[in-house]
Amino acid sequence: MISRYLTLLVLATAVGQANADSPIYTAASPEALQAAKVMVEDFDKTMLESLQVAHSSNARVLGAQSKQFNDMVGSAKKQFPTGLFAPMRSCWVAAIHGQAWWHALLAIRTSGKSEQRNKNLDDELGQYNQYRQQCLEEADPVIAAAKAEEEPEKGKECLAVYDLDPATGKTITLPKPAHCAQQ
Numbered sequence: 001m002i003s004r005y006l007t008l009l010v011l012a013t014a015v016g017q018a019n020a021d022s023p024i025y026t027a028a029s030p031e032a033l034q035a036a037k038v039m040v041e042d043f044d045k046t047m048l049e050s051l052q053v054a055h056s057s058n059a060r061v062l063g064a065q066s067k068q069f070n071d072m073v074g075s076a077k078k079q080f081p082t083g084l085f086a087p088m089r090s091c092w093v094a095a096i097h098g099q100a101w102w103h104a105l106l107a108i109r110t111s112g113k114s115e116q117r118n119k120n121l122d123d124e125l126g127q128y129n130q131y132r133q134q135c136l137e138e139a140d141p142v143i144a145a146a147k148a149e150e151e152p153e154k155g156k157e158c159l160a161v162y163d164l165d166p167a168t169g170k171t172i173t174l175p176k177p178a179h180c181a182q183q
Helices: 002-018 030-053 059-079 089-110 114-139 141-150 178-182
Strands: 162-164 171-173
Touching: 030 059, 030 089, 030 114, 030 141, 059 089, 089 114, 114 141
Parallel strands: none
Antiparallel strands: 162 171
């Protein structure tokens, strides 16, 4: 059990150090896809290991596993934007749900009300998987390019655009495209 604790501690430290200087990914690219794949693979592996770790009665082992989840969420937050409309936000959201899944798993272990807690565990796992898939799709440059062709950003060209009239020096509103009047 002590060797398991040390392994978890080394892994948690390695995750933190490996991602200390990681770039921030704000658009799909081969590098962003690789970072997203590494992140979800780390979460998948840690979540699988957590099924065994949760049965431990050793507080240090449980604490090390919690720290590992905290470190992985922190790494995801550093690598992927967290704003409400930020591109590639779902990578960070997947990390949050992976950590929430761990908390739900611990709650099952420490409480006798497993039916409701199993629902929470299933909900968090479902959310993790949903955002995990979105993360990989958002990071993939091929998928992102295909989506951009299918769904061009609508409405931006319909915003009011102002300019200075060179003759008078006054602010004027530039005409909008014809389809804007139909919205």
